[in-house]
Amino acid sequence: MDQLLVLNTFMLLTLAILSTPIILPLLSKSLKNTPTTIVNTIKTSFLISLIPMTIHIHSGTESLTFLWEWKFIMNFKIPVSLKMDFYSLMFFPIALFVSWSILQFATWYMASDPHITKFFIYLLFFLIAMLILIVSNNMFMLFIGWEGVGIMSFLLISWWHGRAEANTAALQAVLYNRVGDVGLILCMAWLATSMNTWEIHQAISPNQTPTLPLLGLILAAAGKSAQFGLHPWLPAAMEGPTPVSALLHSSTMVVAGIFLLIRTHPLFNNNPTALSLCLCLGAISTLFAATCALTQNDIKKIIAFSTSSQLGLMMVTIGLNLPQLAFLHISTHAFFKAMLFLCSGSIIHSLNGEQDIRKMGGLQKMLPTTTSCLTIGNLALMGMPFLAGFYSKDQIIESLSTSYLNAWALTLTLLATSFTAVYTLRMTLLVQTGFVRIPSLTNVNENNPAITSPITRLALGSIMAGFLITSYILPTKTPPTTMPLSIKITAIVVTVLGLIMALELSKMTQTLIRPKQNYMSNFSASLGYFNPLTHRLSTTYLLGGGQKISSHLVDLSWFKMMGPEGLATLQLMAAKTSTMLHTGLIKTYLGVFALSIFLMIMSNY
């Protein structure tokens, strides 16, 4: 009982501390926020959130808290309920650790921005919305957090709103997220009508769920987590500042969709259709994103596509009915992906805004800390044994190879794993090694502790996190214990093959051969032709169809031509023919008319 009280208290205290920079300036005029105070707030919250995590690791305590109930209608109550189970207790410290490092980095990155405090407040709002999403037990509160992170993503991507591409990218993010929201609302409506509750612990009881709400959940996850079909917003979201890309679009917001599927995973248990859909969607996403990353030249876009690819891998894990493994991959991925983004931010600012890797080179000697951590992050991403990424990624590939599924998803995922090795090696070679291709008077400097300490902290996390989490958490489903040697080393073999191929290819880049365009490189470089096809075709058809139906069909045809004007044209034909015959003697006609009526009346008497 005592442990439970401490758990609940410290979780609520974490959330309360996070909201002090927002509430305190409203109460008194003298309490102003500065970036340093906000960083210290998040550091304090992180340290406090370690306590509930330790309690959970020690004794497995979980808790479900009901704070206040909104009596919506007679039969349907919406409580404000917080669920502190394994997923939320583990994710809080990880999210807060990553946010602390990113915000500390942002004090240097955004130092020349006049509205830096507003930027930090926006990031804080985003963090609070994300944590509400994580800790909520109620679909309504989850939806509040879901929309909150969507809105903050919009505001943060268009931070430099004078730039037209940034505005377009933010609009793209909002629209694609909106399409996913339709799925979430569908699932919420189904839950409300058939189970009369929005509580997740009450909704996961039935044995067989019909496929419709699960399709809604998958659509929501596809929209928020940039699966294939709703993916273009994630590379476009790199228009935002690098701290935004590091926090939102690598560690926290994009995993909200996968987290939703993890929370509701008992619904998926007995529905093989939904599971196969997740599997195939994830496999397509991971391969497509990895293919697009092969020929990108912007360092942030490469990392964005690798995020998209890892999200596809998480979706594949959900499709294998292994939610805890997906959560493990979320946790380890947060560390090294945030670190990769911070390293790229350090490189970009040092090179005075240069983001093209064809114009970087030889940075190993000029930015030693940053490039070493970049290498660590890339190795963790590739699944180098015993770094953080290995514990989750290798386990996923092993489970894929030993379970009963279609070989197509397996092939795509393995191919994507080898592509991961290829594009990370390409990025490493072009950025760090080789001849220097930057202008000679660039002021390359990383001596600020605001840069090096977050990056090294996250590097420590990238190395240790996988080991620590798997040591202290028991898996809920038994992992496969025996398998043939070739299956066991599949992931490593595939990665090494990719590395060897990439090394061979990189030799060709130094022999001055004019690059030829073939259909495969064109496909990869233009992101699979997806953006022009969908953005232009779908909008043309929709708007054209709308114009045809409302303007041409209803307004012009039915209301004008088949209505009054049609009648008028019909009469006009008859009138034109018979106007020749009339003599126009109206008074005579009417006089004859009166005479005839009189005669008819008189004839009756």
Add this chain to the structure above:
Amino acid sequence: MSSLHLSFYSAFTLSSLGLAFHRTHLISALLCLEGMMLSMYVGLTMWPIQTQTPSSTILPILMLSFSACEAGTGLALLVASTRTHGSDHLHNFNLLQC
């Protein structure tokens, strides 16, 4: 016949004769048409009262709405012919016939 019947029969007959024998203006024909409509309205209102059938009380309202449309059409024709012929004098209407 009762004085009630005489009133609207005579109103109807006089209006129809006015429609047939108007002299110069088209608008006087339209006015007589309105008079015919008005007498029919009074007649239709008297009928449910005389025969004690309240369910056909709606009939004069229906007729009123249709005759309003018809009056509108008539006025539109008047305005159209005034625009082309310059006035609504009837003897102008077939002046330029070949």
